[in-house]
Amino acid sequence: MIAVEENPQGVQQVDIVVAIPTFNEAAFIGRVAEIVGQGLRAHYPDRLSVIINCDNASMDGTRDVFFHALTDVPRIYLSTEPHRRGKGANLRMLFEKITALNPHAVLILEADITNLTPMWVPLFLEPIFRGAAYVTPLYMRHKYESTLTSAIVYPMLRCLYGRRVRQPDAGDCAFRGDMAAGFLKAAAWSEAVEGSGIDVWMAGVALTSRAPVWQTIIGAPKKHRPKDPFTQLGSRFRHVLAALFDQMEAHADFWKRVKWSKPTALFNLDGQEMDSPPLVEINAMRLHQRFLEGFREYEATWRQVLDSVTMNKLEEIRRMPYEQFTFPSQTWATLLFDTACAYRRFTAAERERLLDSLVPLYLGKVVGFVKRTERLSVQQAEDYVEQTCAIFEESKPYLVERWPS
Structure with a gap:
């Protein structure tokens, strides 16, 4: 108005x-x-x-x-x-x-x-x-x-x-x-x-x-x-x-x-020459710590929401040392799909906590992305994002099957 x-x-x-x-x-x-x-x-x-x-x-x-x-x-x-x-x-x-x-x-x-x-x-x-x-x-x-x-x-x-x-x-x-x-x-x-x-x-x-x-x-x-x-x-x-x-x-x-x-x-495919993007620095070790801290506050919520296979994979990721840390895109896709389905079922108050519980998981995914792409060029990292999207599309039947009626 x-x-x-x-x-x-x-x-x-x-x-x-x-x-x-x-x-x-x-x-x-x-x-x-x-x-x-x-x-x-x-x-x-x-x-x-x-x-x-x-x-x-x-x-x-x-x-x-x-x-x-x-x-x-x-x-x-x-x-x-x-x-x-x-x-x-x-x-x-x-x-x-x-x-x-x-x-x-x-x-x-x-x-x-x-x-x-x-x-x-x-x-x-x-x-x-x-x-x-x-x-x-x-x-x-x-x-x-x-x-x-x-x-x-x-x-x-x-x-x-x-x-x-x-x-x-x-x-x-x-x-x-x-x-x-x-x-x-x-x-x-x-x-x-x-x-x-x-x-x-x-x-x-x-x-x-x-x-x-x-x-x-x-x-x-x-x-x-x-x-x-x-x-x-x-x-x-x-x-x-x-x-x-x-x-x-x-x-x-x-x-x-x-x-x-x-x-x-x-x-504008034939437009002007591309500028180089400015450097973005991420403190991945700090984000990794925040990911681990999330288990103390939100593990019960995750166990309520996530499929057991996804939760077991999340426990494996938790135990990885920082130097070998990875967050598979398949796990990330099913995790988001499970969360979307739970959001549909939850009350307004439950939804707020559910969304908050996703933050440390997202930070863990960012750490995995940094670890996976730190030696890649911008274009190579973009190719990895495209591969992740393809995994989401391939996994979509999982979401359709579990979506609450």
Whole structure:
């Protein structure tokens, strides 16, 4: 629900919307709005465009910086109520506004991208004008960046819905304007989606709508404010997994019929030279310790949820010395499938503990990934991720058979 709307130019209908969701992003939003304006004027000068700031009632002057950005592209400011937080809440407002503006194409960009260039605007939008309904980016990534995507989101979405979308939760996307109404009506909206589960949820909606999904090759890493991927893992992890599992329940009839995955269309294959992704360092020994500590708190939960064969394999993994540590992808796939089935059966309170219990197991899988790929190139590590996805697809009958009716 839109609590505050400021539309000083009185924009009523447009061809293009570029949206920037924020919460206290005064340090970044001015630059992003200016670069977006440059991209729109350079590549779509004849199309009516608007830049929308979807805000969580920021207190740092985000709104003022947005309106003072040096661009002549019209702007609209939307805000949630002061007590509402989360990117999903921001985008819910956006979907409502889009249904009124009736644009052909919508682009969502996060506010803290520090290497954004005007060229990113057509890289995202041009696939929409060429027939795509939903577009996700392919950023250049280090092999240890976004391990949540590599270990869970990509393999699960791929085996469930049958499309190979490598970075479905990258935080940025484009979509055809008429999809906004579909997002507003789609199933499995929740507190998790209102938080940081929105990107996975939107990808799931797109994949189950049978609309054309494309990937656009950006040719650069996505650089933003420094973040430790494991510092605030808890809330993001719970939101992403809850959104994923809730959609599994809502779309079970769809994904049970999907046998194998298919590639998606790629845009900008002949584009600019690729930049090298920045180095990502992981303290694998510390993550291994957190994996082992998880047995003390969650072993009873795991025994309740996991198949006995999987649990026995987990005990074997626990006893491995760090130097020989490995976490087989087959075990990881059946573990996630067992958890998804248990999530379907559990109460809301039980679900929260279940998702928390997955964190140390995920960290163990990250350690296994590091140990397996530490001497591999980025491309070789990517090949290993693809092999993992193939194992998920081959193991999918296990999930279908055990899914609660």
